[in-house]
Amino acid sequence: MQSETAVIRRRDLFSLIGAMAGSAAMYHAMMSLGFASESTYKGPVRLEGDPNGASVLILGAGLAGMTAALELRKAGYKVQILEFNNRAGGRNWTLRGGDTFAELGGYKQTCEFDRGLYINPGPWRIPYHHRALLDYCKRLGVALEPFIQLNHNAYLHASRAFGGQPQKIRAIKADFQGQVSELLAKATQQGGLDETVSKEDQEILLQALRSWGALDSDYRYNANLVSAEFRGYAREPGGGLSPEPLPSDPVTLSDLLRSRVWRYLQNFARYSFQTTMFQPVGGMDMIGKAFAREVTDLIRYNAKVTQIRQNDRGVTVSYVDTTSPATVLHATADWCICTIPLSILSQISIDVGSRMQAAIDAVSYAGSVKIGLQFKRRFWEEDEAIYGGITYTDLPIRQIAYPNDGFNRAGRGVLLGAYLFETANAYEFTAMTPKERVASAVEFGSLIHPQYKQEFENGVAVAWHRVPFTLGCSGEWSDEGRAKHYRNLCQIDGRIVLAGEHASDLPAWQEGAILSSLDAIARLHERVVKT
Amino acid sequence: MKANLIVLRAGAALLAFLPAATGFAQDSAAMRPTFSSDYRFVEMTGEELFANVCQGCHMPDASGAVGAGAYPSLIANRNLATSSYAVHLVVNGRRGMPAFGDMMTDGQVAAVVNYLRTHFDNSYTDVVTATEVRGARR
Numbered sequence: 001m002q003s004e005t006a007v008i009r010r011r012d013l014f015s016l017i018g019a020m021a022g023s024a025a026m027y028h029a030m031m032s033l034g035f036a037s038e039s040t041y042k043g044p045v046r047l048e049g050d051p052n053g054a055s056v057l058i059l060g061a062g063l064a065g066m067t068a069a070l071e072l073r074k075a076g077y078k079v080q081i082l083e084f085n086n087r088a089g090g091r092n093w094t095l096r097g098g099d100t101f102a103e104l105g106g107y108k109q110t111c112e113f114d115r116g117l118y119i120n121p122g123p124w125r126i127p128y129h130h131r132a133l134l135d136y137c138k139r140l141g142v143a144l145e146p147f148i149q150l151n152h153n154a155y156l157h158a159s160r161a162f163g164g165q166p167q168k169i170r171a172i173k174a175d176f177q178g179q180v181s182e183l184l185a186k187a188t189q190q191g192g193l194d195e196t197v198s199k200e201d202q203e204i205l206l207q208a209l210r211s212w213g214a215l216d217s218d219y220r221y222n223a224n225l226v227s228a229e230f231r232g233y234a235r236e237p238g239g240g241l242s243p244e245p246l247p248s249d250p251v252t253l254s255d256l257l258r259s260r261v262w263r264y265l266q267n268f269a270r271y272s273f274q275t276t277m278f279q280p281v282g283g284m285d286m287i288g289k290a291f292a293r294e295v296t297d298l299i300r301y302n303a304k305v306t307q308i309r310q311n312d313r314g315v316t317v318s319y320v321d322t323t324s325p326a327t328v329l330h331a332t333a334d335w336c337i338c339t340i341p342l343s344i345l346s347q348i349s350i351d352v353g354s355r356m357q358a359a360i361d362a363v364s365y366a367g368s369v370k371i372g373l374q375f376k377r378r379f380w381e382e383d384e385a386i387y388g389g390i391t392y393t394d395l396p397i398r399q400i401a402y403p404n405d406g407f408n409r410a411g412r413g414v415l416l417g418a419y420l421f422e423t424a425n426a427y428e429f430t431a432m433t434p435k436e437r438v439a440s441a442v443e444f445g446s447l448i449h450p451q452y453k454q455e456f457e458n459g460v461a462v463a464w465h466r467v468p469f470t471l472g473c474s475g476e477w478s479d480e481g482r483a484k485h486y487r488n489l490c491q492i493d494g495r496i497v498l499a500g501e502h503a504s505d506l507p508a509w510q511e512g513a514i515l516s517s518l519d520a521i522a523r524l525h526e527r528v529v530k531t
Numbered sequence: 532m533k534a535n536l537i538v539l540r541a542g543a544a545l546l547a548f549l550p551a552a553t554g555f556a557q558d559s560a561a562m563r564p565t566f567s568s569d570y571r572f573v574e575m576t577g578e579e580l581f582a583n584v585c586q587g588c589h590m591p592d593a594s595g596a597v598g599a600g601a602y603p604s605l606i607a608n609r610n611l612a613t614s615s616y617a618v619h620l621v622v623n624g625r626r627g628m629p630a631f632g633d634m635m636t637d638g639q640v641a642a643v644v645n646y647l648r649t650h651f652d653n654s655y656t657d658v659v660t661a662t663e664v665r666g667a668r669r
Contacts, residue, residue, distance in 0.1 A: 084599045104588070104590075104596035104597075104598055104602070105590045105591075105596050304599060305599075340599070342626075343600060343626065343627040344598075344599045344600035344627070346600075346625075346626035346627065347600040347601060347626060347627065348600075361625060361626050362625075364624045364628075364629040364630050365627065365629065366629075367587070367629065394568065396566040396567075422570075423567075423569075423570060424567035424569065424570060424571060424572045424573075424634060425566060425567060427572075427583070427584045427587055428564060428565065428566055428567065428583045428584070430587030430588070431564070431582065431583050431584060431585075431586045431587040432564055436564065440564065463587065465587050465588050466587065466588070466596075467598075468598025468599055469598060469599050470599075471588075471598065471599070471600050471602070471627050472627070472629070476629070
């Protein structure tokens with residue numbers, strides 16, 4: 001005889017646990033049964049207990065630093081922030097018309113985009129499972145809109161395949177599914193799977209392959225109106241007496257494999273990039289600005305940290321005002337949360353133990369380049385019906401990303417004309433002048449969109465190794481480096497704790513910066529209220 | 532005499548004359564951008580590697596740059612006296628310097644280190660070999 005609990009539905013079980021033991025118990029029960037959020041974020045941090053007037057000095061007014069400032073002040077700490085730039089936000093940054101930016105080496109650019117147009121040189125998309133960042137957006141009133149990662153009508157492009165012609169993502173995806181399905185159906189029908197799949201399951205498998213791969217009744221992937229509904233038509237369905245729809249010709253398996261465009265399909269499958277993704281309305285820096293509104297009275301701008309000292313009584317940080325660097329200034333506090341990127345912190349004298357110092361010195365910073373291009377008209381929409389999303393290519397520009405706002409509007413538009421991350425090309429573009437980068441992006445992009453040459457107006461290029469406040473894009477951990485150094489980097493060393501994307505398992509993501517900060521302040525607060 | 536020149540060249544006042552003085556002509560093939568097709572660099576000579584990789588941070592005249600942190604000047608740089616130190620830095624990275632060991636062959640690392648040690652007012656005549664670079668890989 002079955003017991004009562006064995007047949008109870010899981011949802012009922014959760015409400016039962018919730019009612020009897022409270023929400024925390026329900027959460028743990030859901031986690032153990034594979035439900036609930038994968039995020040480690042458990043809602044707004046609760047720092048209970050009195051810090052007794054303790055003071056905290058935060059280095060860096062990026063998302064990690066401002067998260068710490070906002071929460072610690074709320075918990076009763078005396079907080080001050082030193083920030084190198086003359087603005088808050090750090091890598092949370094948007095370039096608009098009129099903005100100027102000087103990179104290392106003295107190359108200065110002025111963004112000439114039209115009103116309302118922008119690029120995000122740093123982070124540009126937010127996965128739905130980045131719960132901490134989304135929660136702060138909600139609490140701080142930052143409006144979000146969809147970020148389109150997969151647009152079936154954007155392109156996959158290989159310079160030495162298909163005569164250099166870009167292919168619709170829709171067609172490549174359908175053809176890959178269709179050709180693989182046909183192959184697997186053939187293997188099934190020829191008995192190739194007899195040892196691993198039961199006869200009954202083979203029947204279901206064939207049905208599934210036909211449904212998923214758009215196969216015909218003979219389990220072939222052919223040009224017909226069924227496959228056309230997946231990969232697109234040679235002549236689209238119309239109305240009245242207009243000509244009847246015509247199917248398009250699938251790419252052969254061999255052409256598909258040798259083109260290697262299949263390697264881009266994972267950009268639509270990986271957890272980090274799955275729908276739904278978001279972007280702030282009006283630019284990514286809306287987040288940094290919203291944080292800054294909360295803590296701006298705590299921030300000292302133009303402060304370049306030169307030395308970090310600690311003893312058993314407190315922390316003293318030396319810094320100079322970058323507008324008058326001759327005078328060394330000092331800031332003191334009981335505790336210090338340092339969010340300075342390791343590429344810079346490793347060059348600053350800091351009183352920490354040898355293990356943390358070794359960790360600070362060990363992390364390379366990724367090369368990355370983004371180039372924004374303004375065009376006279378939104379030709380990708382007008383001529384090619386591409387509304388948002390990303391084209392992937394093996395050209396040195398690697399990606400062309402279309403704006404996810406202002407759809408179907410007349411007038412100018414801005415494309416992300418290149419996005420390089422951790423490749424040889426990222427270094428090669430960094431080594432160029434901003435003007436050369438923009439010119440190259442236009443040259444390469446015109447191989448995908450011939451309209452470029454006619455419609456291009458102006459551009460800006462940000463190479464992260466030349467950005468004065470980071471000297472690189474993000475912490476680039478190797479597996480060995482992480483195994484050896486990560487925990488040492490995250491420990492509280494006396495009165496100093498580090499935070500930022502580099503001190504997280506989500507490097508280069510804003511969520512990593514916030515989760516790192518929340519974890520650091522929770523541990524720090526525990527220590528403060530206990531002593 | 533040599534020492535005086537080094538001091539002067541490192542001074543900001545003379546920077547404008549540097550390209551001519553150190554002999555990197557703008558029409559040199561190595562100065563034109565090269566684009567690799569994959570994770571690894573296709574540039575093979577020290578000159579090409581410097582112009583397409585190193586100068587991104589160390590700048591076209593190798594004078595380095597200063598922001599919140601700094602990229603060191605490679606002009607008359609005494610740290611280049613010991614070739615193994617430069618090889619180690621290029622291969623394994625350290626602090627602001629990324630590790631290029633996976634992106635360059637032993638021959639490429641040797642080429643760029645040899646180039647640096649014989650240009651920008653560095654004149655170290657002992658040559659680094661690819662075999663020595665292999666020894667620096669961890």
